Amino acid sequence: MLPHPPKLAEKLLTRLQYDDVWKTTLGDFEEYYAYLVSNKGKKEADAWYWRQVLRYAPSKITHKFYWSIAMFKNYLKIAFRNLNKQKSYSFVNIVGLTIGLACFLIIGFFIQFELNYDSFHTHSDRTYRVIEQQPQNTYLGSNWYAVTATPMAATMKEDYPEVEFAAYFTSSRTVLRADEKSMIEWGIAVDEEFSKIFTYTWYMGNSETALTDPYSIVLTQSMVEKLFGTENPMGKTIRQEYPNGREVEKTVTGVVADPPKNSHFGFNYIVNDQTTPYYEYNLNEWGNSNVYTFITLREGVSAAEFSEKLPGFASRYTGSSEFYSETPNALPNYSLQSLEDIHLSSSHLNFNPSTPGDIKNVYMFAVIAIIILLIACVNYMNLSTARSLTRAKEVGVRKVIGAYQSNLVMQFLSEAVLISLLGIFGAIVLVIFSAPVFETLFNRKLTTQFFFEWEFWITSLALSLVVGIIAGSYPAFYMSKLKPVLILKSHIKGGKKNSIIRNLLVVGQFSITAVLLVSSIVVFLQLNFLRTTDTGLNREQVITIPNRDSELWDQFETLQAELLKIPGIEQVSSSQFDPIFMSSQTRGTEWEGMQEEDELGIYVSPVGFDFIEMLDIQIVEGRSFSADLFKETERDYLLNEAAIREIGWTKEEAVGKSFSVWGNQGAVVGIVDNFNFQSLDQSIAPLAIMLTPQSNQRYVLLKSNGVDIQTTLASVEEAIKKFSPGYPFSYSFLEERYLSLYNDEQRLGSLFNYFSLLALFIACMGLFGLATYISEQRTKEIGIRKVLGANVMQILALLNKDFLKLVGISFLISIPVSWYISGIWLEDFAYRIELNPLIFVVAGLIVFGIALFTVSFNSIKTALANPVDSIKSE
Amino acid sequence: MKLLTRAEEYILLAVFKLDENAYSIPIQEKLSELTEKEWSLGGIYMPLERLEKRGYLSSSLSESTPERGGRHKRIYALTRDGKTALRHAYEVQQSMWSGVPQLMFGAS
Numbered sequence: 001m002l003p004h005p006p007k008l009a010e011k012l013l014t015r016l017q018y019d020d021v022w023k024t025t026l027g028d029f030e031e032y033y034a035y036l037v038s039n040k041g042k043k044e045a046d047a048w049y050w051r052q053v054l055r056y057a058p059s060k061i062t063h064k065f066y067w068s069i070a071m072f073k074n075y076l077k078i079a080f081r082n083l084n085k086q087k088s089y090s091f092v093n094i095v096g097l098t099i100g101l102a103c104f105l106i107i108g109f110f111i112q113f114e115l116n117y118d119s120f121h122t123h124s125d126r127t128y129r130v131i132e133q134q135p136q137n138t139y140l141g142s143n144w145y146a147v148t149a150t151p152m153a154a155t156m157k158e159d160y161p162e163v164e165f166a167a168y169f170t171s172s173r174t175v176l177r178a179d180e181k182s183m184i185e186w187g188i189a190v191d192e193e194f195s196k197i198f199t200y201t202w203y204m205g206n207s208e209t210a211l212t213d214p215y216s217i218v219l220t221q222s223m224v225e226k227l228f229g230t231e232n233p234m235g236k237t238i239r240q241e242y243p244n245g246r247e248v249e250k251t252v253t254g255v256v257a258d259p260p261k262n263s264h265f266g267f268n269y270i271v272n273d274q275t276t277p278y279y280e281y282n283l284n285e286w287g288n289s290n291v292y293t294f295i296t297l298r299e300g301v302s303a304a305e306f307s308e309k310l311p312g313f314a315s316r317y318t319g320s321s322e323f324y325s326e327t328p329n330a331l332p333n334y335s336l337q338s339l340e341d342i343h344l345s346s347s348h349l350n351f352n353p354s355t356p357g358d359i360k361n362v363y364m365f366a367v368i369a370i371i372i373l374l375i376a377c378v379n380y381m382n383l384s385t386a387r388s389l390t391r392a393k394e395v396g397v398r399k400v401i402g403a404y405q406s407n408l409v410m411q412f413l414s415e416a417v418l419i420s421l422l423g424i425f426g427a428i429v430l431v432i433f434s435a436p437v438f439e440t441l442f443n444r445k446l447t448t449q450f451f452f453e454w455e456f457w458i459t460s461l462a463l464s465l466v467v468g469i470i471a472g473s474y475p476a477f478y479m480s481k482l483k484p485v486l487i488l489k490s491h492i493k494g495g496k497k498n499s500i501i502r503n504l505l506v507v508g509q510f511s512i513t514a515v516l517l518v519s520s521i522v523v524f525l526q527l528n529f530l531r532t533t534d535t536g537l538n539r540e541q542v543i544t545i546p547n548r549d550s551e552l553w554d555q556f557e558t559l560q561a562e563l564l565k566i567p568g569i570e571q572v573s574s575s576q577f578d579p580i581f582m583s584s585q586t587r588g589t590e591w592e593g594m595q596e597e598d599e600l601g602i603y604v605s606p607v608g609f610d611f612i613e614m615l616d617i618q619i620v621e622g623r624s625f626s627a628d629l630f631k632e633t634e635r636d637y638l639l640n641e642a643a644i645r646e647i648g649w650t651k652e653e654a655v656g657k658s659f660s661v662w663g664n665q666g667a668v669v670g671i672v673d674n675f676n677f678q679s680l681d682q683s684i685a686p687l688a689i690m691l692t693p694q695s696n697q698r699y700v701l702l703k704s705n706g707v708d709i710q711t712t713l714a715s716v717e718e719a720i721k722k723f724s725p726g727y728p729f730s731y732s733f734l735e736e737r738y739l740s741l742y743n744d745e746q747r748l749g750s751l752f753n754y755f756s757l758l759a760l761f762i763a764c765m766g767l768f769g770l771a772t773y774i775s776e777q778r779t780k781e782i783g784i785r786k787v788l789g790a791n792v793m794q795i796l797a798l799l800n801k802d803f804l805k806l807v808g809i810s811f812l813i814s815i816p817v818s819w820y821i822s823g824i825w826l827e828d829f830a831y832r833i834e835l836n837p838l839i840f841v842v843a844g845l846i847v848f849g850i851a852l853f854t855v856s857f858n859s860i861k862t863a864l865a866n867p868v869d870s871i872k873s874e
Numbered sequence: 875m876k877l878l879t880r881a882e883e884y885i886l887l888a889v890f891k892l893d894e895n896a897y898s899i900p901i902q903e904k905l906s907e908l909t910e911k912e913w914s915l916g917g918i919y920m921p922l923e924r925l926e927k928r929g930y931l932s933s934s935l936s937e938s939t940p941e942r943g944g945r946h947k948r949i950y951a952l953t954r955d956g957k958t959a960l961r962h963a964y965e966v967q968q969s970m971w972s973g974v975p976q977l978m979f980g981a982s
Contacts, residue, residue, distance in 0.1 A: 024946050032899055032902070035899070
């Protein structure tokens, strides 16, 4: 047996040789190798063999490259020729893919933005928010809270070595005054370690020391511009007034960049928490949850393992508080929530610092993006396979000349990739122009100069490759399988299997489109329902003016009289909470006949006179509040029907019963209708409206007659300024603010509508292309039919029938699916529309009408064509 | 007629002498043996290929043999043109050398 050359080297050499040569040279090499082994030893022989491998490599590589480039050039040439020859077909494909890819990119930006909240902080990956469940305290439908007790952060850091940093902050609106300017602004009050966890960009000042002094304030860049313009703000004095009226002088010690849009909380300034009212009290109070607590775990510490220590923490500290030692069942449970997850996993939490995002929306839009892209891909598949007849000859000739099936697959795939590359190019241009529109619609910053990020280009390239391969795979495998003998010998027919698959794809496209359309009609109707439904409050022409100035409230009666003198003002009242969102809940109630174990969670709204009348709240029993019957020593209460049902009274027996909230003794004077005092995704909870005309409220409420509102408002401002000169004046219309409760839904709803229409549009483009091609194919048949006596209507019917049948089937399929999906979506709303069959009829008519229009566009042309022209041409 | 180079001439001669066994390895061995200098395998592939292209050699694949791992040999054979070229080379050589040995090395 002869010595054998190294296996790997031999294998490589086999690959590197040209097909016909390797059989002999390899044999020669083996023989020579054997000779070398016997003469010069194995080592030298091996070295020689490997040298041969290296020698062959370069020529083989260039050879391979040269020929694949040559082939690719040919593919490209053919592809461009085809694009050019069939302009309308190319147009349909490229525009469809452009729109599809643009939607995909835009939605991609949105999703990327949603998933990257708060990730800009240095330690965001190991920072967690401590959240709290209060088992016996359900508020707005949930007993989980984003807030915890103030001592939490410091105690955690002390007790657990795993905790590297621990900090808390609170968020509130206070009045800031600098020189002559005063404004109400959102800001946060923080403890010492805040800046170690939350790493913002500091323009001025030192992040480590700027907030150590209790009398320091750090402003955001835009706040600096508002307060000081272009002046250097460092060292300037700002007077901060807390809601309770306490004013503190602060010195500007730093300037930070505005918090990025993808932060789950925003602020205009940062102050040290020590000057906040009740700071000392809260510092050791475990029963009062009012701060956001964050901890950064040391590297390598598992959050899951650390979480297991939290129950002990609750019993040790929280349980020691006076409140919880009396009611051990109410002891809170704690849990950790990753900083990066806060934005998308907080919808069940109360007191989020901002409206959290919803992971369901992310999924929904991801699905829409994929659907739109698939619809565009299906267009390409259908049009290419439909046109396969035209290109069958080319395939046949290529095969006869010697193309393998794999070569043809490559060719058709590269054509599809070329089209999708053209598509992505168009899509990027489209995205650049439409990004601002979508930024407003999503209310997110979508583009972070993506143009200059290489990731974006890589992703786009990869995306168009994937899309090209998906769209091109079916046509490529279908066409490369055609048998050359059959193609070249005779005229092959379209193939039944092929058209069945095409019909299935069309049905798929239109079913999905119809589902989207029905869903967007449902969304539209539901949102419209939310906006227009009667909530039991008349918000028309009601103006709210927030004011916390005790000076004003001390003289409210005088102010009221003054305001009523203004010609445009019809009624004046006051309230402590926003009339469209009364959100203060309490368990501190007592009522006549109350048992020891009775407990009632009830929303409370202290209001002034005329509140009921101004908002047209219906009294179903008893009387409204009345200035004539008002007694300073006793509170009057109005309960809603939900409240008396919970207590167990009937309407009749409720009136006159004694009732108290927070120890304010009084009696129920009447029962009001169940009106919606929160947003419509909440069902109506028990509510007590308490008459407190003489205490400090937060809102001045005005009802105007709607005539010359600007003049009226100017007079109102003048009057208010007289009573509260130092407090910033602002106003809003109740109706506008009510509608703004549904802003998010509204925006997402309209986005959903746009994307559905785009999907329908792309699907119709595909139908259009298909119809064009088929009517072209049948030109001669139509001509002969006309000669034989068919009229235009008959021919139209002939051409349209098949397509409309497909659309009809799609519609039937879509009904149960969209019924089911819409049902799920509507479940989230406490107040929702019924699914009216008319919705499906309307959606069906729209899809059908548009499809008919699309198809007829061409078939009419074909049907009207002069048979002489169509038959004579060959 | 274009003159053969010395290497080409030797290779053609080697092919002729080896007859049925004229494939790369024996050719290389023969050349090394006769010229007393090592010829590399690569150094004879190129001239072999060139000579075949010029029509002086023809080649055929042999049956595969077990000792080469079942691989074929490419067996070369001299064509008529090849023989003519060799003869021409020989004649040129003869006339070039005629008379020289007596003058240069003395009478033989």
